[in-house]
Amino acid sequence: MKIYLAKHCGFCFGVKRAIKIARETAAKYENVYIKGDLVHNEDVCKSIEESGIKRTDSLESLPKGSNVIIKAHGEPLKTYKCLKLMGLNIVDATCPMVKDIHKKAQELEEKGYQVVIIGDRNHEETKGILGNIASGAIIENKDEVLKFKDGLKDKIGVLCQSTQTLENVTATMHELSKQTEELLFINTICNPTRLRQKEIEKLSSKCDAVLIVGSKKSANTKRLYEAAKKINKSSFWIMSEKINKNHFRKFKSVGIIGGASTPVEVLQKIAGGLNDL
Ligand code: SF4
Numbered sequence: 001m002k003i004y005l006a007k008h009c010g011f012c013f014g015v016k017r018a019i020k021i022a023r024e025t026a027a028k029y030e031n032v033y034i035k036g037d038l039v040h041n042e043d044v045c046k047s048i049e050e051s052g053i054k055r056t057d058s059l060e061s062l063p064k065g066s067n068v069i070i071k072a073h074g075e076p077l078k079t080y081k082c083l084k085l086m087g088l089n090i091v092d093a094t095c096p097m098v099k100d101i102h103k104k105a106q107e108l109e110e111k112g113y114q115v116v117i118i119g120d121r122n123h124e125e126t127k128g129i130l131g132n133i134a135s136g137a138i139i140e141n142k143d144e145v146l147k148f149k150d151g152l153k154d155k156i157g158v159l160c161q162s163t164q165t166l167e168n169v170t171a172t173m174h175e176l177s178k179q180t181e182e183l184l185f186i187n188t189i190c191n192p193t194r195l196r197q198k199e200i201e202k203l204s205s206k207c208d209a210v211l212i213v214g215s216k217k218s219a220n221t222k223r224l225y226e227a228a229k230k231i232n233k234s235s236f237w238i239m240s241e242k243i244n245k246n247h248f249r250k251f252k253s254v255g256i257i258g259g260a261s262t263p264v265e266v267l268q269k270i271a272g273g274l275n276d277l
Pocket of ligand 1: 012013014015072095096097098162163190191192193220260
């Protein structure tokens with residue numbers, strides 16, 4: 001069996017940075033909390049908690065003097081305001097690419113654009129972007145444009161969730177262009193996402209089977225899987241190195257890629273295991 005491990009795999013720089021910030025904070029302070037998941041990978045979050053960082057969903061209950069880490073996907077402005085009002089120390093691990101989307105959304109709003117974000121409505125990143133401007137809308141795909149059409153204004157500025165596919169964004173933009181007079185688009189798909197999306201197309205075409213490794217919560221892993229499945233029916237979304245190797249015996253070549261928060265070591269273990277077949 002020939003194994004192709006993706007060139008672009010392992011933690012993206014935003015995830016690496018967030019983990020580094022979290023570990024340094026845990027080493028420096030005692031009362032360290034994080035609201036939600038630092039990144040979308042269960043094992044990484046578990047190891048972060050083991051380093052002494054406590055996970056919380058309720059900021060109000062945090063004791064005085066606490067240090068609060070902001071996760072890689074970012075937070076709405078109200079979270080920062082609440083933490084400041086409580087006098088807590090904010091340690092911001094938001095990915096700089098996500099911060100940049102917040103800034104662009106604010107600039108568009110200042111210039112009088114209605115901000116539209118193409119992305120998953122229930123994802124923390126899009127909620128955070130929306131929560132950094134006065135108003136705006138999240139549209140998931142082209143089919144939703146018609147539903148929103150009465151709420152759309154004549155001057156729209158569009159941004160996208162960093163892990164969107166260009167395919168979905170292009171199709172949604174095409175529908176939006178029919179509904180407004182002025183449409184400005186800023187492509188905010190991040191570079192690590194673009195590189196992986198290009199690579200999954202190549203891997204899915206050249207390999208008999210493809211393994212996409214990452215948490216079911218991970219938006220970028222989900223999109224890698226969807227892209228692979230369109231090209232190669234033998235595409236499998238797995239969460240860890242614990243796989244039934246026998247299932248893959250029949251394939252002559254297997255491609256392996258991970259989401260942005262999947263450690264490269266997990267992919268290497270899978271590759272090693274398959275190599276032994
Ligand atoms: S996937 Fe992109 S936006 Fe998300 S953490 Fe990584 S670099 Fe940042």
